[in-house]
Every structure is written in C-alpha cells, then in structure tokens.
Amino acid sequence: MGHYIGLDLGGTNIKGGLLDEAGTTVAQRSIPTESHGGPGHVMDRLNTLARQLADDATLEWDRVDGIGVGTPGPLGDGDVVLSAPNLPGWKNVPLGAGMTERTKRPVAIVNDADAAAFGEFWTGAGAGESIQHMILLTLGTGIGGGVIINGKLFSGAHRAGAELGHVIVEPQGRPCGCGQVGCIERYASASAVANEAKRRLGAGEASSLTSIDEVSCRAVFEAAEAGDAMALSVVEEACDKLGTTCVNLVRIFDPQMIVFGGGMAHAGDALLSRVRATFDRRTWHVREERVTLTLATLFNDAGFIGAAGMARAELGA
Amino acid sequence: MGHYIGLDLGGTNIKGGLLDEAGTTVAQRSIPTESHGGPGHVMDRLNTLARQLADDATLEWDRVDGIGVGTPGPLGDGDVVLSAPNLPGWKNVPLGAGMTERTKRPVAIVNDADAAAFGEFWTGAGAGESIQHMILLTLGTGIGGGVIINGKLFSGAHRAGAELGHVIVEPQGRPCGCGQVGCIERYASASAVANEAKRRLGAGEASSLTSIDEVSCRAVFEAAEAGDAMALSVVEEACDKLGTTCVNLVRIFDPQMIVFGGGMAHAGDALLSRVRATFDRRTWHVREERVTLTLATLFNDAGFIGAAGMARAELGA
Numbered sequence: 001m002g003h004y005i006g007l008d009l010g011g012t013n014i015k016g017g018l019l020d021e022a023g024t025t026v027a028q029r030s031i032p033t034e035s036h037g038g039p040g041h042v043m044d045r046l047n048t049l050a051r052q053l054a055d056d057a058t059l060e061w062d063r064v065d066g067i068g069v070g071t072p073g074p075l076g077d078g079d080v081v082l083s084a085p086n087l088p089g090w091k092n093v094p095l096g097a098g099m100t101e102r103t104k105r106p107v108a109i110v111n112d113a114d115a116a117a118f119g120e121f122w123t124g125a126g127a128g129e130s131i132q133h134m135i136l137l138t139l140g141t142g143i144g145g146g147v148i149i150n151g152k153l154f155s156g157a158h159r160a161g162a163e164l165g166h167v168i169v170e171p172q173g174r175p176c177g178c179g180q181v182g183c184i185e186r187y188a189s190a191s192a193v194a195n196e197a198k199r200r201l202g203a204g205e206a207s208s209l210t211s212i213d214e215v216s217c218r219a220v221f222e223a224a225e226a227g228d229a230m231a232l233s234v235v236e237e238a239c240d241k242l243g244t245t246c247v248n249l250v251r252i253f254d255p256q257m258i259v260f261g262g263g264m265a266h267a268g269d270a271l272l273s274r275v276r277a278t279f280d281r282r283t284w285h286v287r288e289e290r291v292t293l294t295l296a297t298l299f300n301d302a303g304f305i306g307a308a309g310m311a312r313a314e315l316g317a
Numbered sequence: 318m319g320h321y322i323g324l325d326l327g328g329t330n331i332k333g334g335l336l337d338e339a340g341t342t343v344a345q346r347s348i349p350t351e352s353h354g355g356p357g358h359v360m361d362r363l364n365t366l367a368r369q370l371a372d373d374a375t376l377e378w379d380r381v382d383g384i385g386v387g388t389p390g391p392l393g394d395g396d397v398v399l400s401a402p403n404l405p406g407w408k409n410v411p412l413g414a415g416m417t418e419r420t421k422r423p424v425a426i427v428n429d430a431d432a433a434a435f436g437e438f439w440t441g442a443g444a445g446e447s448i449q450h451m452i453l454l455t456l457g458t459g460i461g462g463g464v465i466i467n468g469k470l471f472s473g474a475h476r477a478g479a480e481l482g483h484v485i486v487e488p489q490g491r492p493c494g495c496g497q498v499g500c501i502e503r504y505a506s507a508s509a510v511a512n513e514a515k516r517r518l519g520a521g522e523a524s525s526l527t528s529i530d531e532v533s534c535r536a537v538f539e540a541a542e543a544g545d546a547m548a549l550s551v552v553e554e555a556c557d558k559l560g561t562t563c564v565n566l567v568r569i570f571d572p573q574m575i576v577f578g579g580g581m582a583h584a585g586d587a588l589l590s591r592v593r594a595t596f597d598r599r600t601w602h603v604r605e606e607r608v609t610l611t612l613a614t615l616f617n618d619a620g621f622i623g624a625a626g627m628a629r630a631e632l633g634a
Binding site for chain 2: 132133149154155156157158159160161162163164166167168169170171176178179180181240241244247248251252253254255256282283284285290
C-alpha cells in the first residue's frame with residue numbers, strides 16, 4: 001500500500017502528515033517554520049518534519065512514495081515559488097528542486113489554497129465517489145480558492161487560475177492590496193469582517209463591541225448572534241457578497257458542491273444559512289439548482305492532507 | 318481521412334458544413350429552420366441539410382464519421398433539449414435519439430454557445446497548437462459563453478457550466494430575464510447596448526441618434542465613433558463591464574486567450590481597444606498578464622464548425 005507525506009508550509013508553522021493510499025492519516029505533527037532563517041533553512045525544516053513523520057509511523061524512508069508540499073505564493077515553471085509575502089527572502093525559490101535534493105523522494109509542489117481544496121475533496125466535505133466537481137473557499141486573512149473538475153485539481157494555463165479571492169464582486173468598491181478594486185476578499189474574508197466592524201466602530205457607530213483592539217471576525221459573528229445591529233449588518237454584507245459569488249461560481253463551473261473553510265467557517269450555520277439565503281434569492285430559477293453549499297470538515301488539516309493527496313495523484317502508480 | 322458534419326440550429330436558419338479531419342470546410346449551406354413545424358419537422362430539416370452537404374461534397378453517406386448538432390437551450394441527460402425559447406414546442410426533445418434515428422450515423426449534441434467556442438478554438442482565433450486554454454464570449458442578443466480547458470470543452474457537472482452571460486457584474490443593477498439581477502448580458506450584449514441607448518433617448522437625452530426604432534448596436538457604436546456623447550457613454554459602460562468580466566475570467570480560468578464574437582464584435586477595434594483599456598486598468602499588477610484579448614475570426618460559421626469539431630472530438634477514432 002502506498003504512503004504519502006503532505007506538508008503545509010505556513011508563515012508560522014509547518015503542518016505535516018503521513019497518509020496511506022486510502023487517505024487515512026497515520027502520523028501527524030507540526031513544527032515552527034523558523035522563516036527568519038530564509039528559504040534554505042525552511043526547506044531543511046520541511047525535510048526534517050517529513051523524516052520525523054516517517055519515524056512516527058515507523059515507515060522506512062524508501063517506502064515513502066511521494067511528498068507533497070503546499071506552499072503560499074504563485075508558482076512558476078519548474079516548481080519555483082515566485083514570491084511569498086509571509087516568508088522572508090522567498091523570491092524565485094526552487095522549492096521543487098530543493099526538496100527533491102533534500103528528501104531524495106519524489107516531490108509534488110502545489111499552491112496551498114489548491115492543496116486545501118484537494119484535501120476537502122479527498123477526505124473532507126467532498127469525500128466519496130459521488131462528488132467530482134467541487135469548489136473550496138477558504139475564508140481567512142484573505143480568501144483562498146481551489147477548484148476540482150472531474151476529480152482533478154484545476155489550475156489554469158499558467159498555474160494562476162482559481163484565484164477566487166480576487167474575483168471582483170463590487171466594481172466601484174473597496175481597493176484591494178492586489179491592486180484591483182472590489183475583490184471578494186475585501187468583503188468576505190475573516191479579516192475583512194473584523195476590519196469593517198473596526199472601521200464602523202471608529203466612525204462612532206453604536207455597538208456592543210466596545211474595544212476596537214479586540215474585534216475579531218469571531219467576535220463580530222457572536223455580537224451579531226446576540227442581536228448587535230452593527231455587527232449583524234457587517235455579517236450580512238459579507239454573506240450577501242459570498243452568496244453572489246456562489247451564484248457566479250455556479251454559473252461558471254456548475255459544481256456539485258461549494259465548501260467554506262478557514263477561520264470564518266467556524267461561525268457554522270450563522271454563516272452558512274445567510275449565504276444560502278442570498279444564493280437562493282439571487283440565483284436564477286430556470287432550472288433547479290443542484291449544488292450543495294456546505295462547511296469544511298478538515299479545516300487546518302486540509303492543507304497537508306491535500307498536499308499528500310496531490311503527491312498521490314501526481315506521483316502514485 | 319475523417320469527415321464530419323456540423324449543424325448549427327437557430328430559430329430562423331440552420332447553418333451546416335461538412336469538414337475534413339483537419340478542419341477544412343469542404344461544403345457549406347444554410348436552410349430555413351421552419352421551426353413552426355415543431356421538433357419532429359426541425360429534426361427532419363437537420364437530417365435533410367446533413368444529407369445535402371454530403372451530396373455537395375460527393376461523399377457517400379456511410380463515409381460521414383459523425384454529425385455534431387449545436388442547439389440552443391439547456392441539455393439534460395441523454396442529449397435531451399430541455400427547453401429552447403426560440404423553437405416553438407421544444408420541451409424535453411430527445412434530439413440525440415431523434416437525429417441518430419434519422420441519420421443512422423454517430424451523433425454528438427452540444428450547446429450552441431459551446432459549439433461556437435470550440436469552432437473558434439479549432440480553426441478560428443485560437444487555432445494552432447499553442448492555444449489550449451481559451452474563452453469565447455458571443456455578444457449577440459444575449460451573451461453566450463464557452464470555455465476550453467486543456468484543449469477540451471468544459472461543461473461542468475451537469476452540462477450547465479460556462480453560462481458566462483449570467484455572471485453577475487453589478488449586484489444592485491438591472492434585472493435580467495433569467496431572474497437574476499445584474500447579469501453581464503444586461504450590459505454588454507448587442508441588445509443591451511441598443512436597449513440602453515433607446516432608454517436614454519426615450520428619457521430625452523440629446524443625441525445624434527434621433528429615430529428610436531432604428532437604433533441598433535451597430536448604430537450606437539457608429540455614433541460613438543462620430544463623437545456622439547450619449548452613444549459614447551453607452552459604449553464605454555458596456556466595455557467597462559466587459560473588461561471587469563475579463564479580469565474575473567482571468568482570475569478564475571487563467572486562460573491564454575479571450576475571444577469576442579457575435580454581432581457586437583463587428584465593431585472591431587472600437588470594442589476591443591476599450592475592453593483592453595478597462596482590463597489593463599482593473600486587473601492586478603502582481604504578475605504580468607499573459608492573456609490575449611482578441612476578436613473572433615469565424616463569426617457565424619463558428620457554430621457549425623465547432624459542432625463538427627465536437628463530433629470529431631467525441632466520435633473520432
């Protein structure tokens with residue numbers, strides 16, 4: 001039976017797991033990234049974690065069939081990480097070659113948002129043969145997107161597709177750090193929800209949220225549930241934009257399932273029921289919709305599970 | 318060498334062509350649809366046209382390797398046309414079975430917008446090995462969309478994807494006939510451009526376009542080129558919405574090429590230069606864009622050529 005290691009490279013920690021062919025996590029652990037050490041050191045850390053996982057599972061190193069690494073930042077030809085804002089010094093880093101050299105095992109490099117989508121598809125919300133067309137929206141600091149078509153990860157002509165957080169949902173709206181105006185992640189990421197509540201508090205709006213510094217996405221959702229009008233308005237705006245985006249994704253991709261992950265998805269039904277309501281109101285009614293909107297099940301583990309799954313898909317026999 | 322017949326079923330005419338394996342049109346003709354005769358009669362017409370094309374090309378009927386039919390309306394399982402507003406009586410019509418029975422040849426059924434996209438991909442604007450990821454927007458009465466991924470037509474989980482005319486570009490905008498609000502086809506189809514100019518004339522705005530009844534998309538573009546301020550404003554709004562939509566399609570699909578077809582694309586550079594300007598202004602600048610925005614080359618022939626191409630792709634050896 002095949003064994004695959006998945007590594008999820010983040011700015012603070014690297015999460016990893018060793019999975020079998022069926023997608024069962026045999027071993028799992030997390031270590032600090034120590035990103036201050038630069039790209040070479042971080043690749044050493046990735047290698048260290050992978051070998052620890054094999055030890056944890058008492059698996060001989062040569063029996064690891066592949067290692068998948070989920071990485072932030074855009075990828076260029078030859079598995080080069082072009083840039084990664086949260087990793088100091090990462091510019092044109094040959095992650096694929098660097099990891100192959102260190103591990104001496106077959107390596108697959110994948111974008112972290114794509115890895116999370118593949119994880120939810122393989123063993124999470126979309127697990128099972130019946131779901132072959134799925135989209136994951138990871139609602140965190142930004143919004144990450146991943147698209148599964150016919151059971152395979154979709155990445156576009158230059159591995160730059162599925163940047164769903166930067167789909168424009170409000171053409172005359174808020175400026176985005178990416179240079180565009182009105183990207184969905186300026187309205188419906190966890191950070192956007194917290195920032196909008198802070199802005200409105202700062203502008204003097206009445207709210208039960210009194211301490212600006214402690215306003216988080218979670219606090220805004222909790223205040224909304226408790227009846228705070230300002231918080232409710234922020235939450236409803238975010239969910240309206242997400243619902244509109246879901247209509248567009250259904251018109252474009254005709255998926256079977258759209259999954260919400262990331263920190264904001266911990267709000268659960270308070271998020272899901274509102275997004276569904278907007279979706280139902282905004283979508284067409286010429287045909288019955290056959291898409292399921294639902295919550296992620298793997299959350300923080302989706303990245304390493306999906307990275308292992310991609311190693312299996314790309315490198316497996 | 319293989320030979321394929323492509324038929325493009327429209328409300329008024331059926332266009333058809335017989336193509337060889339390489340995509341060269343060997344014979345081509347068009348006949349009235351006679352849609353008043355109902356589905357059975359229209360299928361007879363499709364069969365008649367196909368056999369005429371084989372006669373034109375002096376090809377024995379048995380040597381026709383496949384027949385592709387591009388049809389309006391959504392498709393259900395078993396190549397059933399669920400509905401087609403421009404074809405009286407078309408509700409749950411088993412077009413695949415009906416054409417197989419009549420022609421006794423292998424038949425492929427495809428949505429007409431998808432067929433046009435495949436035609437432009439195969440022998441039109443996207444011809445050649447280098448383009449494998451392409452999108453066609455057909456700017457006519459509505460906006461039809463078709464998406465080619467890795468050289469194959471993308472259709473989604475239930476053949477309902479790539480409905481690009483019904484992507485919402487203005488969430489608080491104009492109501493669309495489909496039941497949604499703010500669909501791109503309410504802003505940037507040929508009909509939308511003509512209708513908006515008519516509305517503004519009716520509201521008393523000054524313009525060189527004096528006779529409301531004669532306002533067409535072409536007339537609006539011509540007036541805009543001649544310096545008419547109202548017409549220019551209508552054209553610029555349409556091109557701005559199209560440019561925004563292109564940004565979103567690039568973020569989502571990362572295509573190599575976006576092609577504009579349909580009646581409005583006859584405006585040529587007056588359309589293309591404006592859409593490009595909006596796209597350049599609205600897209601991000603984190604990475605260099607590698608997409609080409611361009612005009613269709615096949616126009617009205619794209620449908621039958623693409624239908625023949627789909628027959629070749631699905632039925633060819």
